[in-house]
Amino acid sequence: MFQIKEKIYWVGYKDWELRRFHGEEYSTHKGSSYNSYLIKDEKLALIDTVWTPFHEEFVDELDHKVGIDKIDLIVINHCEVDHAGSLAHLLERRPDIPIYCTKKGSEMMQKSYHKNWNFNVVKTGDSVELGQYKLIFVEAPMLHWPDTMLTYVQGANLLISNDPFGQHLASPHYYNDQVDQGELFYEAIKYYANIITPFNKLVKAKIKELKALNLPIDMIAPSHGIIWRDNPMQIVEKYEKWCNNYHEGSVTILYDTMWGATKKMALAIAKGLENKGVPAKVINTAKYDKNDIITEVFRSKGIIVGSSTINNGILSSMASILEMIKGLKFKEKVAAAFGSYGWSGESVKIIEGWLKDSGFELVQDGKKINWDPTGDELKECIAFGEAFGEKIKSDGSIQ
Structure with a gap:
């Protein structure tokens, strides 16, 4: 007592x-x-x-x-x-x-x-x-x-x-x-x-x-x-x-990868966000605690979500996190999708569907790359991050 x-x-x-x-x-x-x-x-x-x-x-x-x-x-x-x-x-x-x-x-x-x-x-x-x-x-x-x-x-x-x-x-x-x-x-x-x-x-x-x-x-x-x-x-x-649809003006990049191609994309996208002065955190969903991931999503104005394609779908850690995100019913947040693939390439479309169903506004088309990204393709990923960053003002609102 x-x-x-x-x-x-x-x-x-x-x-x-x-x-x-x-x-x-x-x-x-x-x-x-x-x-x-x-x-x-x-x-x-x-x-x-x-x-x-x-x-x-x-x-x-x-x-x-x-x-x-x-x-x-x-x-x-x-x-x-x-x-x-x-x-x-x-x-x-x-x-x-x-x-x-x-x-x-x-x-x-x-x-x-x-x-x-x-x-x-x-x-x-x-x-x-x-x-x-x-x-x-x-x-x-x-x-x-x-x-x-x-x-x-x-x-x-x-x-x-x-x-x-x-x-x-x-x-x-x-x-x-x-x-x-x-x-x-x-x-x-x-x-x-x-x-x-x-x-x-x-x-x-x-x-x-x-x-x-x-x-x-x-x-x-x-x-x-x-x-x-x-x-x-x-x-x-x-x-x-x-409770007022909170965010801190930042962006969280969530990804999972099989052989590192999607990870390279994620890091390049983060560079693009940083080029625009937008704080960005990069998280591998297979290696990070799921509740800490949700906390970062809560604190973010936007999320950019990426996965390799596997069996015409997405990697399991990403599917799990997207299911949690959907259930939490976040409001007034924006998103985009990316991913790498070998031969079928459905991951970006699948992720975009999850994000839409979860109430996120997709502010640009997704980015997907076949096999391992080249130097030019990584530059495209940087530009992808910059474009996303341009849509988020310094106060976290959308342009």
């Missing part, structure tokens, strides 16, 4: 060894934490639990420090197993404890855990008096699940924000002013890019709604990673920027 406010404690679990999350879908190079919070007021309230593999340590620690029999209520902001996974083990000892959650939360927990627990369904504005403090609930559907809600602790000026405003980061420290800022904000933007991006409009609306409630907030405590106590609204301001 670690006290974060008067009568309020972090009772979560730091997972130092975690390297993959959501199955194998999300990389966690720095581990993560599952943040559960305990309020020891006149009533004792537990906000969320921890991921299922750590349920025994979690429940035993609670029982040792406060006593399971003393818990008056549990709030489940989100029923995914990294939040509610210890609930079944906890309720084996106290099946009568009231659980406060959204309507969707109760439905989804019954489907997930096959138990008809003592659910108390709440909606935005509903509250529970604890004594010195009062819990106020704010529904936040699809940020990032249908059941999601936030819990505001009135009297403590504390927003327990669930997945929004979090990061996958295990640290010996608890607060944002104690950790490396570059690392913190990279993990925060990576989390947004890979998890929250499809819900940009909902983020914008929910922040507007939250501000309209005029709740004083001097700490934001998410479900993963670091707690925001130093200027906590700075992460809200970041979300306001990120």
Whole structure:
């Protein structure tokens, strides 16, 4: 237990060894934490639990420090197993404890855990008096699940924000002013890019709604990673920027290659972009972490995507990344395609189809080269990059 406010404690679990999350879908190079919070007021309230593999340590620690029999209520902001996974083990000892959650939360927990627990369904504005403090609930559907809600602790000026405003980061420290800022904000933007991006409009609306409630907030405590106590609204301001079809005016070149021809094209295209003063990053999709790739796409105004042709298609790492990009529904970004081939040459057309279906504007025809590029053909690739760069102004807007 670690006290974060008067009568309020972090009772979560730091997972130092975690390297993959959501199955194998999300990389966690720095581990993560599952943040559960305990309020020891006149009533004792537990906000969320921890991921299922750590349920025994979690429940035993609670029982040792406060006593399971003393818990008056549990709030489940989100029923995914990294939040509610210890609930079944906890309720084996106290099946009568009231659980406060959204309507969707109760439905989804019954489907997930096959138990008809003592659910108390709440909606935005509903509250529970604890004594010195009062819990106020704010529904936040699809940020990032249908059941999601936030819990505001009135009297403590504390927003327990669930997945929004979090990061996958295990640290010996608890607060944002104690950790490396570059690392913190990279993990925060990576989390947004890979998890929250499809819900940009909902983020914008929910922040507007939250501000309209005029709740004083001097700490934001998410479900993963670091707690925001130093200027906590700075992460809200970041979300306001990120949800507005964010970019940094740069271009990311994504490629995969069999024998190096497509790589040569990618590097030449990057030279062309640099000639026009456009920052360019070159990434081999077969050798780079997929979630870090998505983060770079999120930060870019445009992407240029290339692959060799194989079996009348594209290389598997590129197909995987394009599938992820499509699902994230990026908006107001531009793109082009390139690639090398031996005899059939479908890759550029296939990539262009993926990009169009993913909502990217194709601003120039694709570039393909037969076999290994000659010196003149590499000059054409440089010109291809320059042409793309000319379409992006210094502020990242399109000419």
